[in-house]
Amino acid sequence: MNSDFIREIDPALVPKKKLSSGAEIPAIGMGTFGSDNYDATTIAHAVEQAIRMGYRHIDCAAVYGNEKEIGEVLSKLFAEKVVCREDLWLTSKVWNDSHHRVEAACEATLRNLQVDYLDLYLVHWPFPNFHAPKVSVESRDPNARPYVHEEFMQTWVAMETLVAKGKTRHVGTSNMSMSKLQLLLRDCCIRPACNEMELHPHFQQPELFHYVLGQGILPIGYCPIGSPNRPERDKTPDDTVPIEDPVIADIAKTHRVHPAVICIKWAVQNGQIPIPFSVKPEKLFSNLQAVVEDPLSREEMQVMKTLDKNCRFIKGQVFTWQGATWEDLWL
Ligand SMILES: NC(=O)c1ccc[n+]([C@@H]2O[C@H](COP(=O)([O-])OP(=O)(O)OC[C@H]3O[C@@H](n4cnc5c(N)ncnc54)[C@H](OP(=O)(O)O)[C@@H]3O)[C@@H](O)[C@H]2O)c1
Numbered sequence: 001m002n003s004d005f006i007r008e009i010d011p012a013l014v015p016k017k018k019l020s021s022g023a024e025i026p027a028i029g030m031g032t033f034g035s036d037n038y039d040a041t042t043i044a045h046a047v048e049q050a051i052r053m054g055y056r057h058i059d060c061a062a063v064y065g066n067e068k069e070i071g072e073v074l075s076k077l078f079a080e081k082v083v084c085r086e087d088l089w090l091t092s093k094v095w096n097d098s099h100h101r102v103e104a105a106c107e108a109t110l111r112n113l114q115v116d117y118l119d120l121y122l123v124h125w126p127f128p129n130f131h132a133p134k135v136s137v138e139s140r141d142p143n144a145r146p147y148v149h150e151e152f153m154q155t156w157v158a159m160e161t162l163v164a165k166g167k168t169r170h171v172g173t174s175n176m177s178m179s180k181l182q183l184l185l186r187d188c189c190i191r192p193a194c195n196e197m198e199l200h201p202h203f204q205q206p207e208l209f210h211y212v213l214g215q216g217i218l219p220i221g222y223c224p225i226g227s228p229n230r231p232e233r234d235k236t237p238d239d240t241v242p243i244e245d246p247v248i249a250d251i252a253k254t255h256r257v258h259p260a261v262i263c264i265k266w267a268v269q270n271g272q273i274p275i276p277f278s279v280k281p282e283k284l285f286s287n288l289q290a291v292v293e294d295p296l297s298r299e300e301m302q303v304m305k306t307l308d309k310n311c312r313f314i315k316g317q318v319f320t321w322q323g324a325t326w327e328d329l330w331l
Helices: 040-053 067-079 102-113 149-164 178-187 206-214 246-255 259-270 281-290 298-305 326-330
Strands: 016-018 024-026 057-059 089-094 118-123 168-174 194-198 218-222
Touching: 040 057, 040 067, 040 281, 067 102, 089 102, 089 194, 102 118, 102 149, 118 149, 118 194, 149 168, 149 178, 178 206, 194 206, 206 218, 246 259, 246 298, 259 281, 259 298
Parallel strands: 057 089, 089 118, 118 168, 168 194, 194 218
Antiparallel strands: 016 024
């Protein structure tokens, strides 16, 4: 890795999407989950490089274990006036062990990130089922239970309170199915501004995707490149590899870019906000550059649509309860 490689893209050139609140969110963010491959300091350093490069949207979460280090970087960049707080979109997420203590969890995140407010706070998973970091896929929380809507609504009311208190500008969901979202939209006072969900060319989730958009909720797409370096525990023999898809490879050849870049272009043009991860400046740069130049043609977009294999990579096995399979999580 060449740590001196910092090219810049004017953040004003990066497209933005409008939320139902009228706020604008950059159409690409940087992911910060290192899939157990990188330590917190390395990821925080990459966040610094990304912001210097022109990224203005960072996707964090308490469970990624690096918000403190990212906060140190943010504080330095604010002090150096590289960026000001208002020009940055910061997302974080309440982890499954804190559904009953949302405010305390959010305050810990704010302290760690060294900011007064978040732009978006998500419920990371709709289940309070807990597992320790880095456990094997066979590991189960003995207290794990199926989705209980009344309990989720208690968590959601606490999320709404954070908006009222100015601790986050927006709230949102992650890893929701359509049926769970329907219940939430029926019962909530503040609607989710965004829904973070797995979205890449081999897992396009057309039904949920269009439902979310139709409800005025912006889809944020995680694993936009297909998370090729995700932990082994998150891989199963039937999983496909989007960046090895021959059709994507062909389109990439035409555009003279890596297939990962085609996945990012597709994502933004398709209507979701991708949050690709890398700690490598060249890759961070290619991903940001992907959204400001050389879009895919209408024909290429049509071909990309046909590549869906309904192949979910983040199955969530560790969150299942006794007698359940991972498919039950997504009903
Ligand atoms: N809400 C949720 O439950 C949830 C779940 C999963 C992920 N997320 C979020 O989504 C983010 C992204 O997901 P992810 O990290 O699993 O998957 P991803 O962004 O699809 O894939 C990341 C991998 O792609 C490689 N890559 C990135 N840019 C590249 C480029 N231009 N050319 C070639 N390879 C490239 C990176 O390689 P190197 O390692 O070599 O840099 C990295 O290992 C996470 O960091 C996290 O913030 C959220």
